[in-house]
Amino acid sequence: MHDNPFRPGFGISPPMLAGRDALLSEWREVFRLGAWSPYRAALVTGMRGVGKTVLLNAVEDAALERDWTIVHGTLHVGLVEALEHDRLPAKLQEQDPEAVTRDVTGLTVPSVGGVTSQLSKRYPREPRLESMLARLVELAEARGAGVLVSLDEVARESLDELRRIAIAVQHLLREDRRVAIVAAGVPASIAAALEADGLTFFRRAQQVRLDTLTLAQTRQAIAEPIRQRGRTIDEPALDRAARASEGYPFLVQSIGARAWEYQTHVEEITTDAVQHAVEVAYAAMGESVIVPALRGLSGRDRDYLLAMSEDDGPSSTAAVAERMGASLGNAGKQRARLLDAGIVVAPERGLVDFAIPRMRDHLRAHPHDAQLGLPTAARETFRDAGATG
Ligand SMILES: Nc1ncnc2c1ncn2[C@@H]1O[C@H](COP(=O)(O)OP(=O)(O)OP(=O)(O)O)[C@@H](O)[C@H]1O
Ligand SMILES: [Mg+2]
Known part of the structure; x- marks a missing residue:
């Protein structure tokens, strides 16, 4: 009857992005092409599940609103290759009428490989990442916009890829071209990036340390989506749900989703539903967040x-x-x-x-997880469901 508005999991944008308005308006300023902003180059960091990926999504949306071109990538070995051979050529073909008329003429159905080789004629200089990015910026500038390079999951293993992309962007930034870069990762990976050779450029970047939500923001993140979907939550239930999440965004969504689905046929979400939701969400934390972090x-x-x-x-x-x-x-x-x-x-x-949140309790209940990282919390969720329903 009612679709669940909450989005438990990773990387899926929540119905209400709580507590990030001030940050987002900094980026809106960048895309509005107002005064020069330090957010033109930014590094987003924070613990697992705090909301880095969904913030990047929101930053990209803000850029799209201003007609900016988005170059998005999840860092992994081979990203530069994928950008050079696949994604940037595809974007250029979409946007560059000259490249299309001059180079793709005669091709009936340009296959991806075909487009690549045609475009490499148009952008012959090495390294191609630089020249393709520069051309994308040029095209974006012509329509009064720019290019946002958005990179998720900065990791030690892919610092070389990050370096290649950062160098290309840095050149453009130095020439004061309309380009912005944002990269996100857990603190250890961002620390590694800041120490790495060839990435000193990031030391001057705006550091954005994402924190958990305040109690007021948490309450809003839970209550607002419920209200918008035509249901209600009573005050004690809302208070319990918000406090139990400790403002940790992953738990906010996880508790919200389970409280919602407890009894979808009744309009009001009560303390009972929340109580049940908290138990299930806590048990699921082990599998989803804590064991992966311990690994x-x-x-x-x-x-x-x-x-x-x-x-x-x-x-x-x-x-x-x-x-x-x-x-x-x-x-x-x-x-x-x-x-x-x-x-x-x-x-x-x-x-x-x-x-x-919950790591202390989890380690006490499953001390063997600390030794082996053995998943046991999934089984726990079945036991919980059996006990309450
Ligand atoms: N500001 C927010 N308000 C409400 N929910 C949020 C907020 N930020 C994130 N969430 C929710 O929290 C969960 C985790 O978010 P996300 O995947 O962005 O975390 P992350 O920091 O990228 O984690 P990881 O380090 O594992 O990549 C998602 O379910 C998302 O919908
Ligand atoms: Mg993420």
Whole structure:
């Protein structure tokens, strides 16, 4: 009867992008071609599930509204190749009437390969990434717009690809051409990019550290989509749902979706529905967020987290070192790596706390996950569903 408005998962834009208005208006300024803005080159970072990808989507939408050309890529080995041989030629063919009339004449049905070879005649200079991007910018400028290069999932393994693209963009930026670049990744990957040779350009880029949502933003992110789809949520239920999410966007959507689908035939979403939703969403956190985050860590890093999980709140770094049987200096290395990976935060000197909601509880319930990363939380969701319904 009612379609579920919530979007649990990764990379799927939520019905209401809460708490990012101020940021988005910075980018709107860029696309409006107002005063020169530092957001012309920006690096977006934040923990897993905080909303980097959907922010990039929203930035791209803002650019499209101003008729900008979008060059989007998820970083992986081979991205530059794909851009040069496939995506940029396709965009150029779409936009460059000259290239089409002059080079594609005589081709009845231009296949992708055909287009590539025709266009490489038109853009013969090496490196082609630069020349194709420059031509796209030229075409966009002619209609009073520009080109946005939007790159997701910056990772250590693909820094070479990032470097190639960054160099091309940097040339254009230096000439004050209408180009903007935004790249997103988890803190450890962005830190690696900032340290890498040939990427010093990013050190001057605008750093955007995405935070979890405030309580007010969280309430809005839950209540507004429900209201817009013609249902209601009572105040205690809304309060419970918002607080249980801890403002973590992934959980906001996950709890919202499950509360919505609990009893779709009744108009009001009650505390019962939310209670059920929170249990299921918490159990699913293990599989979706926590185990994947643990997988990228070393055994020692995971020991550090296990030692932290003994505390109910922030842990003293000295106590954690002692529990691990490590020197303060050695435990400090683990701590630095975990901070970098966006897994822990340092609320004050000498203290360390979990950054990802539910991680403490998950490690207590499934300490073996810290050793092996064995998925067990999925089974848990079935047990939960059996107990309540
Ligand atoms: N501002 C927001 N308001 C409401 N929901 C949001 C917001 N930002 C993100 N979400 C939701 O949170 C979830 C995770 O978002 P997203 O995939 O963008 O995270 P991410 O930071 O890219 O994660 P990863 O590091 O794994 O790539 C999605 O379900 C998305 O709809
Ligand atoms: Mg993402």
